[in-house]
Amino acid sequence: MNQSPLQKARYQYSPKLPGMLRNGISEICVKEGNATQSVADQEKIAALFPNTYGEKEITFEKGENTSAAKKQVVGVILSGGQAPGGHNVICGLYDALKATSKENVLYGFKNGPIGLLEDNYVEFDDAYIDAYRNTGGFDIIGSGRTKLETEEQFAVAAKVCEKHGITAIVIIGGDDSNTNAAVLAEYFAAHNTGVQVIGCPKTIDGDLKNEDIECSFGFDTATKTYSELIGNIERDANSAKKYWHFVKVMGRSASHVALECALETQPNICLISEEVAAKKQSLSEIADYIADAVEKRSANGNNFGVAIIPEGVVEFVPEFKVLIAEINELLAGNKTEEFNALGSWEEKYAFIEKGLTAESMAVFAILPQTIQQQLFLERDPHGNVQVSLIESEKLFSALVKDKLTERGFTGKFNALHHFFGYEGRCAFPSNFDADYCYSLGYNAFMLIQYGYNGYLSKVSNLSKPAEEWVAGGMPITKMMNIERRNGEDKPVIKKALVELDGKPFKFFEANRDTWAVETAYTYPGAIQYYGPTEVCDLTTRTLALEKGE
Structure with missing residues (x-):
């Protein structure tokens, strides 16, 4: 395949990680913060998410890795519209997974959430991943807008995960996709499947944002x-x-x-x-x-x-x-x-x-x-x-x-x-988005390794150099409220509009x-x-x- 000089050079770029994630997997420990509650409608959200609501925020720090050693088989999904940097989330996830153990496996489900339901996937290896490092687009596995929201869909997803011995699913998407991730995480917990779900904040529109998520990925490059x-x-x-x-x-x-x-x-x-x-x-x-x-x-x-x-x-x-x-x-x-x-x-x-x-x-x-x-x-x-x-x-x-x-x-x-x-x-991601997305993916694996479920991969202090970024996670339910959708009350992540003050x-x-x-x-x-x-x-x-x- 012919490649432009910039393409070749970008494949070689080494994304910058937050300081505490540079220590090596064995030297990353967890610091737990306060228990959380949803942004509104606390009683209703708590009732809908009895197994995943109210969990603590966490940050990663330098220290002894105390997570239990086990083989991780992870599935990743790109959901919704494309945003620059999505490939690097997958690359960061893959690199952290393989740095922990060569036995770990990463599956990419094709064409969005439908890939999980149809068991349509690719198993990543070094050569496959290396062809997409620091590039724009979602063509590594494709994306789609299928919503994961019904009991029937969750049951199918659980069966597919059981078939492959999948221990965790990472959903890379916007507010709707991460709402689906939270509901799927609750289902997996309620049915004792042992499968964790981690979300990553994506949207060029910039409306997946709050006091914890300073910026959704792709916004920097697109603007x-x-x-x-x-x-x-x-x-x-x-x-x-x-x-x-x-x-x-x-x-x-x-x-x-x-x-x-x-x-x-x-x-x-x-x-x-x-x-x-x-x-x-x-x-x-x-x-x-x-x-x-x-x-x-x-x-x-x-x-x-x-x-x-x-x-x-x-x-x-x-x-x-x-x-x-x-x-x-x-x-x-x-x-x-x-x-x-x-x-x-x-x-x-x-x-x-x-x-x-x-x-x-x-x-x-x-x-x-x-x-x-x-x-x-x-x-x-x-x-x-x-x-x-x-x-x-x-x-x-x-x-x-x-x-x-x-x-x-x-x-x-x-x-x-x-x-x-x-x-x-689908522009070539800026250095910021290349670094941020790689960190989000790497960080998502740390959340998996420490057993978290229904969490969003979170990297903050983003206006500072990458060395000073803070990596951790937050329960997705913290961002949720109840909204009227198609005549029904639904739990959804609250959209962030421009604040006039x-x-x-x-x-x-x-x-x-x-x-x-x-x-x-x-x-x-x-x-x-x-x-x-x-x-x-x-x-x-x-x-x-x-x-x-």
Whole structure:
């Protein structure tokens, strides 16, 4: 296979481990902390997890390894969307497992959790692992979005584990995947299977985060990749001086990616979904806010700019949420067929006008026709509007154009549109993500060796050099609360949204009025893998601000 020079060089990179994990497996001991409780709904969560709730947080320290010696047969699963560094979690897990005993075995279940249910796996060896060290993507075994949540599935998983003599399963995923890991761990404990379950925190969206999980893996690489592209666009905008670029970035539920990219590149506009919801902003108000910046910049002779739009922002606009709910109701049952049978858009528009309240129709009417039609095109399996298909970057540029026309704007406004999503999910991991992920995998094996179940592999103090990172684990139940999902109360890991009183947002808020009018762009450039530490091992601006650095 042909390989680029960078590929070859990255295979040789030795990821940095936290200090206490560098001592050698035989010199790592456990320090137990306090017992834990869930973030909310303590009684309900405790009742649902009687065998795994309330366990203690732990950290690893230098000292004599007191774990019982036994052969470990571990299965690993990649779950959900790709995030840079996933391969290194598996490499770290493999290296720790083999450093303990050559007899230990690591199976990779293919294509996500379905691989465990279908007993579809590969057994890793040195050659297989070495081909994926420090690389992006999840192609080492593939990923999938099958949820492990039913008793039938758990019973099948237990049988597969018994067949192979599996002692532990490591699930690498986001909040939903780690919720599944916690439920599976509880089932295995309740049925005395002897199989442990360990989770690893993954998501480029950055919403698997709390006082214990400072950063989910992949966020660093993805935001650096998007920020390089946004910086390039800013440089182009400042060179051509004739386009407003509307850039949509990943983030359905939270705006961590948008905020981090704004902190790295200082664009003229960045919308934060959580602020839109908190201030109950309307589409018209948001469009006015952007149009104000366009007018002020134009008055200074700058008919160009850059606006960052989070992928899911429209779902946070209160009036838009109401509109979506009404459309879902309008097309419930067999109404979809009745709607689709109408021939022209004029007939369909009249049908919509008759079915919506005056308030929602007023919102619908200001949408560009292309967006109106998108709302009535494809439904999800439950018959609901697929909000993720809405091209919000085009929606806002069209609304801004209408606002400017209403105002009698005489300057120039030419919009270009971009969506950065897949470009960042499988990038070559930054040194930070390569080191962090390898540490998470290595650390996951230590949790297995010491017999922990239903724990999340945890590495903290991440804004410091890797030598000072702290490795350990926490019960997954600590992050859980009860939420309404599909009409049922379910235990789930609480999503972390952008905190409007947090230091990263406050810094952005203090500077954005200046950035809106002035051309204050910063150009982060490409991720650097070799060179000065202050350039190559740079942490995210979000993490640096949170830690006061």
